[in-house]
Amino acid sequence: MIDFYLVFHFLFALIQFLIGVLANGIIVVVNGMVLIKQRKMIPLDLLLSCLAISRICLQSMIFYVNLVILSLIDFSPLVKNSLIFMFVNEMGLWLATWLSVFYCAKIAPIAHPLFFWLKMRISKLVPWLIAGSLLFASIPLIQSKHTWATSQKILLGLFFPNTTNAIKETSALQIVFFARFSLPFVIFLISTLLLMFSLGRHTWQMRNTATGTRDGSTGVHVSALLSILSFLVLYLSHYTTAAFLSSDIFKLRRLMFLFCILVFGSYPSGHSIILILGNPKLKQHVKKFLHHGQCCQ
Numbered sequence: 001m002i003d004f005y006l007v008f009h010f011l012f013a014l015i016q017f018l019i020g021v022l023a024n025g026i027i028v029v030v031n032g033m034v035l036i037k038q039r040k041m042i043p044l045d046l047l048l049s050c051l052a053i054s055r056i057c058l059q060s061m062i063f064y065v066n067l068v069i070l071s072l073i074d075f076s077p078l079v080k081n082s083l084i085f086m087f088v089n090e091m092g093l094w095l096a097t098w099l100s101v102f103y104c105a106k107i108a109p110i111a112h113p114l115f116f117w118l119k120m121r122i123s124k125l126v127p128w129l130i131a132g133s134l135l136f137a138s139i140p141l142i143q144s145k146h147t148w149a150t151s152q153k154i155l156l157g158l159f160f161p162n163t164t165n166a167i168k169e170t171s172a173l174q175i176v177f178f179a180r181f182s183l184p185f186v187i188f189l190i191s192t193l194l195l196m197f198s199l200g201r202h203t204w205q206m207r208n209t210a211t212g213t214r215d216g217s218t219g220v221h222v223s224a225l226l227s228i229l230s231f232l233v234l235y236l237s238h239y240t241t242a243a244f245l246s247s248d249i250f251k252l253r254r255l256m257f258l259f260c261i262l263v264f265g266s267y268p269s270g271h272s273i274i275l276i277l278g279n280p281k282l283k284q285h286v287k288k289f290l291h292h293g294q295c296c297q
Contacts, residue, residue, distance in 0.1 A: 006070060009258045013066040013265065020059035020269030023276060024052035030285045043126035047102060048275065050130055051095040055268035057088045062265040069261065087137050089242070092268065093181060094133035096235065097188040102126065103228075104191040108198040185239050192232050199228070227278045231271055238267035 031045040041049070065085075105115070105122040241260040276282045 005255060005258065009262065010066065010070055012262055013063060016262065016265050016269055017059055017063040020265070020272065021056055023269060023272040024055045024059070026276060026286060026289070027052035027272065027282060028056075030282055034281075043123040044102065047095065047099055047126050047130065048279075051092065051099060052272065054088060054092040054095055055272060058092050058268050059265065061085050061088060062261070062268075066261060066265075069258070083140055086140060090137040090180060090184075091133060093184045093188075093239075094137060095130065096271070097184040097191070098126070098129045098133065100188050100195070100231070101191045104195040108195045109202050110194065110198050181239065181242065185235075188235060192228060192235075196228055196232075227274055230274050234267045234271045234274075237263050 027048055031041060031049045034045065035041045061084075102122055105118045108115070241264040244260055245257075245264065276286055
């Protein structure tokens with residue numbers, strides 16, 4: 001008899017997958033339409049489009065992992081493509097990190113020469129940051145066969161705890177992957193905290209200096225702070241659950257293991273929804289799509 005929580009897990013994972021693909025698909029389609037009309041794409045739209053494409057791939061792979069966990073499909077293709085999964089996840093983390101740096105450079109009111117230099121040049125740096133992230137995330141794919149074989153053993157140890165794996169051999173690779181994921185995490189954390197603190201201080205100053213009339217930009221700053229805070233929570237939860245899952249402390253198909261998988265998959269879909277709600281152009285196109293759908297009915 002199938003446990004109730006396994007059925008709930010499958011339904012939640014399916015909804016999560018559909019929402020993620022739809023939200024990220026909207027970002028790609030909207031920016032693609034702008035590119036076709038204007039024959040060019042601004043740096044922010046390029047970064048958002050690359051991030052959305054990587055998240056569609058990641059969301060599809062996470063859903064595939066869920067099907068493997070529930071024993072609905074074969075396990076072997078997941079093992080063979082383990083490094084591809086790690087590449088897509090790391091690429092998405094880097095792109096999300098550069099998006100946070102972009103917002104910090106453009107929005108945060110920080111009076112410092114280095115920060116001013118970054119503000120003036122961040123748009124030109126975006127293509128180079130994307131290319132650098134692609135190159136850095138591709139390093140495990142072009143490394144020795146030993147790396148590929150060891151990553152397979154890690155997955156075997158995760159999904160088949162009784163198998164005879166060399167734990168000491170896999171621990172070294174786990175440390176390397178953990179260190180690689182920590183680099184974008186630290187950059188993201190610094191840029192996000194800088195943006196939150198600077199916006200929070202600026203909002204507090206505006207409220208104190210306002211006399212009788214409420215500045216409309218204050219509400220915009222508060223909304224931006226809430227959006228950034230949501231982004232921070234999702235990013236932290238994704239990073240933390242990835243660390244837990246790679247440490248083999250949870251048994252397969254246990255309630256806590258399934259919960260971590262769902263939390264891990266909530267980030268690429270949840271943050272994309274936040275991006276759409278916080279971007280006037282994307283939000284306007286979503287309203288047009290919904291209005292068109294209602295008219296068709």
